[in-house]
Amino acid sequence: MIIIRMIALACAIIAIVFAFRGRTTAVAREPGSAVTSGVLVDSPVSQKTLAASERAAGWRLLFDGKTFNGWRGLGYDSVPTAHWKIENGTIRKLADGQVPRLPDGQPAAGGDLMTKDTFRDFELTWEWKISPAGNSGVKYNVSEEISMANAPNHAALGFEYQMLDDNLHEDNKVPSHRAGALYDLIAPNASKRLKPVGEWNSSTIIFRGNHGEHWLNGTKIVEFDLGTPRMDSLLAASKYRSIPNFATRRAGHIVLQDHVDEVFFRNIKIRVL
Numbered sequence: 001m002i003i004i005r006m007i008a009l010a011c012a013i014i015a016i017v018f019a020f021r022g023r024t025t026a027v028a029r030e031p032g033s034a035v036t037s038g039v040l041v042d043s044p045v046s047q048k049t050l051a052a053s054e055r056a057a058g059w060r061l062l063f064d065g066k067t068f069n070g071w072r073g074l075g076y077d078s079v080p081t082a083h084w085k086i087e088n089g090t091i092r093k094l095a096d097g098q099v100p101r102l103p104d105g106q107p108a109a110g111g112d113l114m115t116k117d118t119f120r121d122f123e124l125t126w127e128w129k130i131s132p133a134g135n136s137g138v139k140y141n142v143s144e145e146i147s148m149a150n151a152p153n154h155a156a157l158g159f160e161y162q163m164l165d166d167n168l169h170e171d172n173k174v175p176s177h178r179a180g181a182l183y184d185l186i187a188p189n190a191s192k193r194l195k196p197v198g199e200w201n202s203s204t205i206i207f208r209g210n211h212g213e214h215w216l217n218g219t220k221i222v223e224f225d226l227g228t229p230r231m232d233s234l235l236a237a238s239k240y241r242s243i244p245n246f247a248t249r250r251a252g253h254i255v256l257q258d259h260v261d262e263v264f265f266r267n268i269k270i271r272v273l
Contacts, residue, residue, distance in 0.1 A: 111154025
């Protein structure tokens with residue numbers, strides 16, 4: 001009887017081993033390319049290296065999971081670390097209430113976090129999760145000079161991929177202010193699938209020539225073309241209408257927004273198109 005039980009146990013262990021070895025992990029596929037990104041869909045950690053296939057396809061990490069190399073604050077020579085931290089392979093933007101206070105009680109100076117390099121035609125991907133009732137964004141086609149001349153508090157002016165808690169933040173009342181929108185210009189379409197607060201969303205921006213796209217969790221939710229009557233009309237009705245040369249196509253910075261809420265970013269990478 002003991003021998004039979006031992007044989008049964010050994011068979012069970014072998015079956016488990018082979019089942020585990022045969023298990024495959026789903027891999028996210030970048031829009032506009034047959035090359036897989038290498039970001040594991042169920043991965044709880046930040047990607048710190050690129051696969052050989054990614055490097056061959058021209059991908060480059062903008063965040064190494066450990067340092068702010070390649071980043072600085074908009075209008076600063078360095079990163080305003082009172083507002084921005086690196087934790088567990090992520091970039092964490094602190095909520096205003098978490099920012100250290102100066103002797104007069106005011107929060108330490110902050111501002112948007114900007115790539116040192118500029119990019120004109122590109123595909124950008126990243127993962128993000130936001131706090132309850134949170135609001136943030138990723139901006140692109142950003143001119144540091146235009147931003148510093150026309151916006152306060154080291155805030156970037158550029159096209160913005162909106163990141164929002166659509167359920168609790170008051171901006172949910174405006175369709176073009178909801179998660180995934182081209183902020184204040186184009187609302188995401190009905191195919192959008194936003195994950196619950198506290199879970200990681202995967203986003204992509206494609207910007208080539210005058211054509212732009214926003215993707216969320218594998219689905220294209222915004223598409224636009226600069227210089228068209230539709231886009232000119234949207235810009236004329238937006239908060240950007242009085243900003244000189246706002247929509248001029250340029251090699252611009254990629255910017256993570258310093259809003260009042262806590263938000264996390266990871267797996268930020270880009271390829272030039």
